Amino acid sequence: MPLTETEFVQINQALFSLAHAYESRMMRDERARRSGLALSDRAVLMVLGQLGPLNSRRLAAVMDINPGTISVYVQRLVEKGLVQREQDPADRRNWPLRLTAAGQRAYQETIWGTVTYTRDFLAALDEEEQRTLHRLLLKASHGLGFTWQ
Secondary structure, eight states, rough: OOOOHHHHHHHHHHHHHHHHHHHHHHHSSSSHHHHHHOOOHHHHHHHHHOOBOOOHHHHHHHHHHHHHHHHHHHHHHHHEEEEEEEOBBBBBOOOOOOOOOOHHHHHHHHHHHHHHHHHGGGGOOOHHHHHHHHHHHHHHHHHOOOOOE
């Protein structure tokens, strides 16, 4: 039997609640707060840390974010010294984005925080439930076209 509308709404509310709780907890973390990085900044760092170097157009496509919005995020990270643009000598129109040494440290801190926070959020589930949730969320996100995880 398919899920009811109420069950779909409950899933949506649960996903929103988890995302909101993650962001709220991150902002309460002293180390995260001192960094001055927004959740969007950390999302860009995670993608560049996993897939970089990427140009802005490819980064926007991978994250499914408007290119104008990505430009704002990237510029903020460039100004913080976490990301650098380097002109591609083979194609002078291409400007790949790379993490700087400070950006690598911020990326590693982001990974550490992500693992810690996610482990805490999932503590209410047993190991089998965590593995099932992992599998289902990856399947759902791949169905939406997000295959960079």
